Amino acid sequence: MTTSYAITSHGTSPAWLTFDSATDVFAFTTASEPGDYTVELTCTYSATVVTATQSIKINALVNNAPEFEAAFEDIEVIVGEIMTYNSPQYSDVDSSETFVEVISVPDFVTYTSTSDGSSISFFIVPTTNDQAGDYTIEIEVTD
Numbered sequence: 001m002t003t004s005y006a007i008t009s010h011g012t013s014p015a016w017l018t019f020d021s022a023t024d025v026f027a028f029t030t031a032s033e034p035g036d037y038t039v040e041l042t043c044t045y046s047a048t049v050v051t052a053t054q055s056i057k058i059n060a061l062v063n064n065a066p067e068f069e070a071a072f073e074d075i076e077v078i079v080g081e082i083m084t085y086n087s088p089q090y091s092d093v094d095s096s097e098t099f100v101e102v103i104s105v106p107d108f109v110t111y112t113s114t115s116d117g118s119s120i121s122f123f124i125v126p127t128t129n130d131q132a133g134d135y136t137i138e139i140e141v142t143d
Contacts, residue, residue, distance in 0.1 A: 080126070086114065
């Protein structure tokens, strides 16, 4: 007794759909191209041929990058004064988990994540006149 199977979609055998005849299990790969597909399964047993069709919809998985919800503002700090600056909040529409890395800050700046984790508080404390100038704080948010 031999049973054979042919799987076709749009006239060809799709690489993203396989059938294991030992276990009778179909497998779909996650790298499939998004779209609507009609898959035809043809089973042949001796001289008997049975054909069945199944519609399959593969949705695209989109990963949106996290974004800051507002622009950063330029700030001015006077030597000898303490300034606290909160970055704009950041969020990710398709992930509840974001990772924040402060890439660079001047040595007179310390920082901490806010209690809800949606922004960063910077504590800017220039103590000498030789620290006067323009500085950049670089932050990276990823998911």
